[in-house]
Amino acid sequence: MKSVCRMPLSELWADWKKVTAQRGRRLTTADITAILRVGPVRFVVADVGAPLEWIPLDDCFRFWKSVKSNIADEEKIRLENYQDEFAYLATEWFEESGERIILLETYH
Numbered sequence: 001m002k003s004v005c006r007m008p009l010s011e012l013w014a015d016w017k018k019v020t021a022q023r024g025r026r027l028t029t030a031d032i033t034a035i036l037r038v039g040p041v042r043f044v045v046a047d048v049g050a051p052l053e054w055i056p057l058d059d060c061f062r063f064w065k066s067v068k069s070n071i072a073d074e075e076k077i078r079l080e081n082y083q084d085e086f087a088y089l090a091t092e093w094f095e096e097s098g099e100r101i102i103l104l105e106t107y108h
Contacts, residue, residue, distance in 0.1 A: 024092035
C-alpha cells in the first residue's frame with residue numbers, strides 16, 4: 001500500500017482503481033460549503049506516512065461536519081488557531097471521469 005511521502009501532493013492514487021486527476025485551486029471553508037450545496041463530493045485525506053484515506057461518497061456530509069473547523073482559510077497556517085493544533089489545506093481536483101475530488105492535506 002502506497003503512503004504519502006511529502007506534501008503538497010502532485011498526484012492521487014487508490015488501491016482499487018487508477019486515479020488520473022489534476023490539482024486545481026485551493027479551497028476555503030466557504031468554497032467547500034458552496035460545492036456541497038450542489039451535491040456530494042469525494043473527500044480524500046492525506047497525512048505524511050499514511051496511505052490516502054478515501055471517504056465514501058455517501059459519508060461526505062457527515063465527514064464535512066467533522067472536519068470543517070480545521071480547514072485552513074488563511075495563507076499562512078497557524079496551527080495554534082485550530083482545534084487540537086492540526087489543520088487541513090484543501091484543494092480541488094478533477095478526475096478524467098469528471099468526478100470532483102477535495103483533497104485535505106493534514107498539517108500538524
